[in-house]
Amino acid sequence: xxxxxxxxxxxxxxxxxxxxxxxxxxxxxxxxxxxxxxxxxxxxxxxxxxxxxxxxxxxxxxxxxxxxxxxxxxxxxxxxxxxxxxxxxxxxxxxxxxxxxxxxxxxxxxxxxxxxxxxxxxxxxxxxxxxxxxxxxxxxxxxxxxxxxxxxxxxxxxxxxxxxxxxxxxxxxxxxxxxxxxxxxxxxxxxxxxxxxxxxxxxxxxxxxxxxxxxxxxxxxxxxxxxxxxxxxxxxxxxxxxxxxxxxxxxxxxxxxxxxxxxxxxxxxxxxxxxxxxxxxxxxxxxxxxxxxxxxxxxxxxxxxxxxxxxxxxxxxxxxxxxxx
Amino acid sequence: xxxxxxxxxxxxxxxxxxxxxxxxxxxxxxxxxxxxxxxxxxxxxxxxxxxxxxxxxxxxxxxxxxxxxxxxxxxxxxxxxxxxxxxxxxxxxxxxxxxxxxxxxxxxxxxxxxxxxxxxxxxxxxxxxxxxxxxxxxxxxxxxxxxxxxxxxxxxxxxxxxxxxxxxxxxxxxxxxxxxxxxxxxxxxxxxxxxxxxxxxxxxxxxxxxxxxxxxxxxxxxxxxxxxxxxxxxxxxxxxxxxxxxxxxxxxxxxxxxxxxxxxxxxxxxxxxxxxxxxxxxxxxxxxxxxxxxxxxxxxxxxxxxxxxxxxxxxxxxxxxxxxxxxxxxxxxxxxxxxxxxxxxxxxxxxxxxxxxxxxxxxxxxxxxxxxxxxxxxxxxxxxxxxxxxxxxxxxxxxxxxxxxxxxxxxxxxxxxxxxxxxxxxxxxxxxxxxxxxxxxxxxxxxxxxxxxxxxxxxxxxxxxxxxxxxxxxxxxxxxxxxxxxxxxxxxxxxxxxxxxxxxxxxxxxxxxxxxxxxxxxxxxxxxxxxxxxxxxxxxxxxxxxxxxxxxxxxxxxxxxxxxxxxxxxxxxxxx
Numbered sequence: 093x094x095x096x097x098x099x100x101x102x103x104x105x106x107x108x109x110x111x112x113x114x115x116x117x118x119x120x121x122x123x124x125x126x127x128x129x130x131x132x133x134x135x136x137x138x139x140x141x142x143x144x145x146x147x148x149x150x151x152x153x154x155x156x157x158x159x160x161x162x163x164x165x166x167x168x169x170x171x172x173x174x175x176x177x178x179x180x181x182x183x184x185x186x187x188x189x190x191x192x193x194x195x196x197x198x199x200x201x202x203x204x205x206x207x208x209x210x211x212x213x214x215x216x217x218x219x220x221x222x223x224x225x226x227x228x229x230x231x232x233x234x235x236x237x238x239x240x241x242x243x244x245x246x247x248x249x250x251x252x253x254x255x256x257x258x259x260x261x262x263x264x265x266x267x268x269x270x271x272x273x274x275x276x277x278x279x280x281x282x283x284x285x286x287x288x289x290x291x292x293x294x295x296x297x298x299x300x301x302x303x304x305x306x307x308x309x310x311x312x313x314x315x316x317x318x319x320x321x322x323x324x325x326x327x328x329x330x331x332x333x334x335x336x337x338x339x340x341x342x343x344x345x346x347x348x349x350x351x352x353x354x355x356x357x358x359x360x361x362x363x364x365x366x367x368x369x370x371x372x373x374x375x376x377x378x379x380x381x382x383x384x385x386x387x388x389x390x391x392x393x394x395x396x397x398x399x400x401x402x403x404x405x406x407x408x409x410x411x412x413x414x415x416x417x
Numbered sequence: 418x419x420x421x422x423x424x425x426x427x428x429x430x431x432x433x434x435x436x437x438x439x440x441x442x443x444x445x446x447x448x449x450x451x452x453x454x455x456x457x458x459x460x461x462x463x464x465x466x467x468x469x470x471x472x473x474x475x476x477x478x479x480x481x482x483x484x485x486x487x488x489x490x491x492x493x494x495x496x497x498x499x500x501x502x503x504x505x506x507x508x509x510x511x512x513x514x515x516x517x518x519x520x521x522x523x524x525x526x527x528x529x530x531x532x533x534x535x536x537x538x539x540x541x542x543x544x545x546x547x548x549x550x551x552x553x554x555x556x557x558x559x560x561x562x563x564x565x566x567x568x569x570x571x572x573x574x575x576x577x578x579x580x581x582x583x584x585x586x587x588x589x590x591x592x593x594x595x596x597x598x599x600x601x602x603x604x605x606x607x608x609x610x611x612x613x614x615x616x617x618x619x620x621x622x623x624x625x626x627x628x629x630x631x632x633x634x635x636x637x638x639x640x641x642x643x644x645x646x647x648x649x650x651x652x653x654x655x656x657x658x659x660x661x662x663x664x665x666x667x668x669x670x671x672x673x674x675x676x677x678x679x680x681x682x683x684x685x686x687x688x689x690x691x692x693x694x695x696x697x698x699x700x701x702x703x704x705x706x707x708x709x710x711x712x713x714x715x716x717x718x719x720x721x722x723x724x725x726x727x728x729x730x731x732x733x734x735x736x737x738x739x740x741x742x743x744x745x746x747x748x749x750x751x752x753x754x755x756x757x758x759x760x761x762x763x764x765x766x767x768x769x770x771x772x773x774x775x776x777x778x779x780x781x782x783x784x785x786x787x788x789x790x791x792x793x794x795x796x797x798x799x800x801x802x803x804x805x806x807x808x809x810x811x812x813x814x815x816x817x818x819x820x821x822x823x824x825x826x827x828x829x830x831x832x833x834x835x836x837x838x839x840x841x842x843x844x845x846x847x848x849x850x851x852x853x854x855x856x857x858x859x860x861x862x863x864x865x866x867x868x869x870x871x872x873x874x875x876x877x878x879x880x881x882x883x884x885x886x887x888x889x890x891x892x893x894x895x896x897x898x899x900x901x902x903x904x905x906x907x908x909x910x911x912x913x914x915x916x917x918x919x920x921x922x923x924x925x926x927x928x929x930x931x932x933x934x935x936x937x938x939x940x941x942x943x944x945x946x947x948x949x950x951x952x953x954x955x956x957x958x959x960x961x962x963x964x965x966x967x968x969x970x971x972x973x974x975x976x977x978x979x980x981x982x983x984x985x986x987x988x989x990x991x992x993x
Contacts, residue, residue, distance in 0.1 A: 344526025
């Protein structure tokens with residue numbers, strides 16, 4: 093925040109090179125090439141590049157269009173599809189500083205815009221305006237990621253609405269000040285629903301989005317679970333000791349839980365993250381079933397366990413022993 | 418009411434769930450051991466996947482489920498149907514060959530499924546042989562074709578005994594069949610090209626069967642051969658492409674809201690002047706009612722129902738919605754100006770902050786609709802105790818309830834029937850009876866005050882004939898019309914044992930008149946938002962039409978077990 097400046101002054105930090113889509117993101121070769129501004133220098137806020145992360149070409153190209161042409165991009169998908177990570181990984185390859193804000197129900201307007209705080213100045217108490225996250229990042233070269241966009245409170249959402257217009261200026265009423273956005277400021281959002289609220293009971297706490305809000309997002313990219321082959325690559329990269337056959341079975345099981353979740357038969361699903369945890373557990377315990385129980389089965393409701401055991405039998409052709417106890 | 422055990426309901430739900438996950442088709446459901454996709458029954462399954470085998474001791478239920486799920490996942494139903502030949506045997510061969518294809522391309526990740534379908538296929542062949550299926554020439558021929566194709570596509574050997582049985586036939590066919598089999602294997606992953614080869618095989622076999630008939634010299638041997646060719650396979654031919662597309666259109670028209678409303682409007686009532694809708698307790702002498710109430714109370718006390726435990730489980734069922742409210746008088750948060758004076762009055766402890774809090778709220782409304790037809794009379798005490806306890810539990814979980822019933826005021830059509838006879842017996846007069854709708858408890862009455870009303874269920878005289886369709890619509894509309902939150906979950910639970918039975922109406926309008934109206938009423942209920950219709954104790958004839966069912970055990974004396982089971986069943990039903 094304003095009181096803890098990063099080592100590089102982000103206020104005057106601008107993209108200093110252009111990279112081509114095809115050269116930097118070989119996954120997106122299927123799309124027309126365009127140039128994307130990038131930074132040659134890394135700053136503190138640039139996320140780490142994860143070499144094993146598999147970018148989804150379609151989502152990547154949407155995000156990159158956001159970076160190149162200053163478009164407002166929203167990523168929509170079920171939980172565990174890696175929406176936020178995806179955004180971070182694209183930013184990491186461009187060395188673009190990133191800031192993630194979780195728009196949970198408790199974030200208030202004051203957190204975002206700023207508030208008066210009491211500080212000591214020359215031994216006297218004075219009130220001082222402290223900028224919130226939004227004015228602070230608006231003035232800097234930052235890609236602002238609004239996580240769980242559909243969980244935000246309605247009054248908070250209208251604060252964001254002003255920024256969604258391109259070159260939209262932000263008026264700070266408390267200070268009689270108008271903030272011009274930094275040319276390298278970008279804004280992204282991730283959400284579980286497409287602004288329709290919790291219509292199927294899957295996502296408690298999500299809100300219906302104002303249509304004017306939805307309209308201001310230029311690009312809405314859907315991101316789904318990875319294709320089994322892609323997921324296998326990640327899993328094997330993270331847990332190289334696994335045999336490809338076992339990895340395939342684990343992924344088939346994850347896909348069964350996803351389908352079951354979609355149909356409303358189970359309330360938990362296995363994300364790529366869970367798969368990796370399962371693999372890592374297996375490395376520790378040398379026992380696939382125990383690893384599975386610890387990584388996923390214990391998260392399930394007791395009524396759902398028999399169904400998960402059936403899933404396990406389908407993929408591994410052995411009975412899940414833990415369920416019988 | 419008829420028995421449908423809790424385990425059976427649960428098992429069907431679980432089987433349905435595994436099929437939905439494996440196939441990726443979310444609208445699959447197993448109702449009364451039949452497979453339904455969006456209210457349409459799927460019957461044309463390969464013989465080894467017959468759903469009756471799910472309960473057979475020799476079969477592998479997992480194999481049956483996985484086989485059907487793989488079929489739905491890897492085969493295009495429309496394409497299959499458009500290629501399917503017309504003859505009975507031909508369509509059967511074509512179906513089985515397609516099923517063998519999808520089972521053979523089961524991905525390696527689903528190792529268990531692959532094993533399950535293999536086990537089931539081999540078990541079915543063994544069962545078929547041991548039941549004398551291969552004694553007839555056609556049976557042996559089909560089994561040889563299926564097993565040869567299966568071995569070729571799966572690259573797996575058959576059990577020795579089976580090989581011996583089919584060996585001679587297989588060898589005889591080898592020259593003709595060989596090239597086709599190679600093509601089948603090549604096109605394993607391409608349904609359209611595979612279908613072409615499969616069709617060639619069907620033609621080949623059908624020619625073989627025809628020639629076998631022609632070669633028969635005398636009538637006597639012919640007859641013998643006919644009995645030999647009798648096929649011991651249960652096979653329902655899929656609808657032919659033209660009729661199926663018509664049917665598809667019809668069903669989509671039938672499913673439409675407008676069509677449904679139109680057909681509901683076609684239902685007529687000959688004379689509604691004698692219909693009644695009254696509070697049941699008002700038709701009983703107070704002294705008699707007191708006796709009934711005493712009887713019911715004694716019965717309920719005898720049962721030792723675990724009220725607290727049941728209340729908690731029912732509370733969880735109804736979507737406990739999170740609502741944002743301000744929590745006031747907190748020690749931190751935003752200043753609440755209503756409490757500003759506290760700075761002056763209690764400066765040391767200024768609890769004047771508020772912050773938004775989420776609150777759990779139970780939102781639901783339930784109507785219990787009881788069929789008061791003559792056949793229900795014997796079980797009235799058990800039903801009354803169940804209803805009384807359920808109402809008590811639900812109201813303690815803050816769920817509003819209503820208890821309604823339906824029957825007729827008289828038998829044999831009563832006054833409307835006589836009037837119709839007198840007026841010259843015009844055809845299709847519509848419903849001819851004095852309909853009686855009973856209100857045992859309405860939403861506004863608290864359960865404690867409603868107990869005499871519920872005790873009125875014990876009065877034998879109210880049990881007569883039943884007109885179910887009208888009653889379902891009546892109860893559903895009452896449930897909906899009660900003002901309230903749109904997102905309120907509404908459940909209508911129908912306790913009934915079978916089809917509508919009103920002899921006078923059925924005689925005058927035909928067997929299906931009342932039943933069709935009930936089915937339309939059920940379909941209408943399914944189209945309503947935030948509305949679920951549940952059936953309890955429904956007879957076998959109508960069971961498949963209820964997407965949601967509660968178990969009922971006629972023998973069991975202990976309603977608390979039923980109540981516990983219902984909680985589980987209600988909880989497990991997710992929106993589909």
